[in-house]
Amino acid sequence: MSDPIRLQSFITLSEIDKSYRMGGQTVPIFQDLSLTIEQGEFVAVMGPSGSGKSTILNMLGGIDRPDRGKLTIGNSQLHRMGEGALTAWRAQHVGIVFQFYNLLPMLTAAQNVEIPLLLKPLNARSRRERIRTVLDLVGIGDRAHHLPSQLSGGQQQRVGIARALISDPQLLLCDEPTGDLDRKSATEIMEMLQFLNKELGKTIVMVTHDPESTRYADRTLFLNKGVFESREVAA
Numbered sequence: 001m002s003d004p005i006r007l008q009s010f011i012t013l014s015e016i017d018k019s020y021r022m023g024g025q026t027v028p029i030f031q032d033l034s035l036t037i038e039q040g041e042f043v044a045v046m047g048p049s050g051s052g053k054s055t056i057l058n059m060l061g062g063i064d065r066p067d068r069g070k071l072t073i074g075n076s077q078l079h080r081m082g083e084g085a086l087t088a089w090r091a092q093h094v095g096i097v098f099q100f101y102n103l104l105p106m107l108t109a110a111q112n113v114e115i116p117l118l119l120k121p122l123n124a125r126s127r128r129e130r131i132r133t134v135l136d137l138v139g140i141g142d143r144a145h146h147l148p149s150q151l152s153g154g155q156q157q158r159v160g161i162a163r164a165l166i167s168d169p170q171l172l173l174c175d176e177p178t179g180d181l182d183r184k185s186a187t188e189i190m191e192m193l194q195f196l197n198k199e200l201g202k203t204i205v206m207v208t209h210d211p212e213s214t215r216y217a218d219r220t221l222f223l224n225k226g227v228f229e230s231r232e233v234a235a
């Protein structure tokens with residue numbers, strides 16, 4: 001018998017309103033925004049500065065909350081969760097990859113990757129094994145004891161991806177993952193994300209300004225002033 005949960009979308013934003021308070025004024029970002037993303041999809045989001053791309057990523061990561069509407073990811077109803085529950089949910093279900101890597105400069109690659117595990121009840125050996133596994137997976141097992149300053153931009157981003165993967169989340173949120181990289185490193189990082197999507201089944205939502213990077217996605221969404229435009233991408 002088919003499992004009805006599997007027939008639902010993995011991510012559903014339904015009639016979302018979101019605004020910010022600025023100097024006593026309310027600035028609306030989204031009104032009635034709806035979107036669905038399937039499990040295992042790789043979705044790119046493009047759009048001009050200020051169109052709301054980061055706000056969407058923040059809501060999907062449980063960092064920011066909608067003012068109104070429903071946001072479900074898997075079986076979790078994020079719009080019903082308080083801050084503590086969202087933090088716990090994020091630690092288990094989401095990995096975030098940043099444009100400027102967000103690595104701590106005084107920690108080695110392995111120590112940076114370990115950070116999300118610090119609050120988990122794991123013994124030192126399983127911790128070390130998991131770290132080694134993800135560093136090998138992203139191709140920098142031989143750089144485990146290097147500091148970020150001893151790594152190239154592409155290698156630092158691999159450490160960032162390893163840190164995002166360490167808790168084995170279903171969802172990866174990538175905020176301009178190639179924005180700080182030259183073309184060759186950008187291509188390597190996009191091939192890595194494609195591998196994680198196609199081979200490991202990670203659902204990926206990636207904000208990008210780089211049309212080349214969208215070629216790796218199943219679907220590209222264009223956001224303009226808080227509204228998704230329907231237009232085709234020239235691959």
Ligand SMILES: Nc1ncnc2c1ncn2[C@@H]1O[C@H](COP(=O)(O)OP(=O)(O)OP(=O)(O)O)[C@@H](O)[C@H]1O
Pocket residue numbers: 020021022029047048049050051052053054055056
């Ligand atoms: N914490 C906040 N307080 C007030 N306004 C905010 C806040 N965060 C975002 N905004 C506003 O919301 C709008 C959307 O911002 P957002 O960062 O989502 O855009 P973006 O598409 O990611 O832009 P960029 O490409 O420049 O990063 C902008 O007008 C921004 O000024």
